[in-house]
Amino acid sequence: MESQWLFNLLLVLQFIMLVALAVWGLRLSKRVKRMQQMHQEADLNQKKQVQVLASGSIGMGRRLVAIEKKLNIAVERQSELLSKEGNISYNRAMDLLEMGATVDDLVSKCGLIRAEAELISLLKKESRRNSDYH
Numbered sequence: 001m002e003s004q005w006l007f008n009l010l011l012v013l014q015f016i017m018l019v020a021l022a023v024w025g026l027r028l029s030k031r032v033k034r035m036q037q038m039h040q041e042a043d044l045n046q047k048k049q050v051q052v053l054a055s056g057s058i059g060m061g062r063r064l065v066a067i068e069k070k071l072n073i074a075v076e077r078q079s080e081l082l083s084k085e086g087n088i089s090y091n092r093a094m095d096l097l098e099m100g101a102t103v104d105d106l107v108s109k110c111g112l113i114r115a116e117a118e119l120i121s122l123l124k125k126e127s128r129r130n131s132d133y134h
Contacts, residue, residue: 090120097124 089110096105097120106117 093117093120094124097121 089112093101093106093110093112096109101109103114103117103121106112106120107114110117112120
């Protein structure tokens with residue numbers, strides 16, 4: 001009888017352990033599902049952040065291209081203005097030489113450097129000589 005009682009006790013203990021393992025397995029399964037859901041949400045959030053950053057980068061790239069175009073246009077206009085101003089000061093220097101101005105006059109009145117003024121003076125003298133011969 002005692003062996004029967006011991007056998008029944010072991011059987012009940014095994015059943016309790018089996019139920020405890022099943023409950024633990026269910027809890028573990030729920031915890032794993034929650035963690036999977038959290039990882040999926042984190043993945044989704046990261047994908048959204050990457051999309052936001054990518055669209056921001058694209059927008060910044062477009063803005064940089066637009067700014068670069070404007071800068072190139074401004075540089076071209078500045079170059080044109082400088083060349084026009086240079087031509088104006090050279091033309092004025094030629095006119096002043098016609099009126100008998102000196103190299104120092106060209107430097108002070110036209111904003112030329114001394115070497116430019118001397119070169120223009122020499123060119124003017126040379127053109128006078130050539131026109132005198134013809």
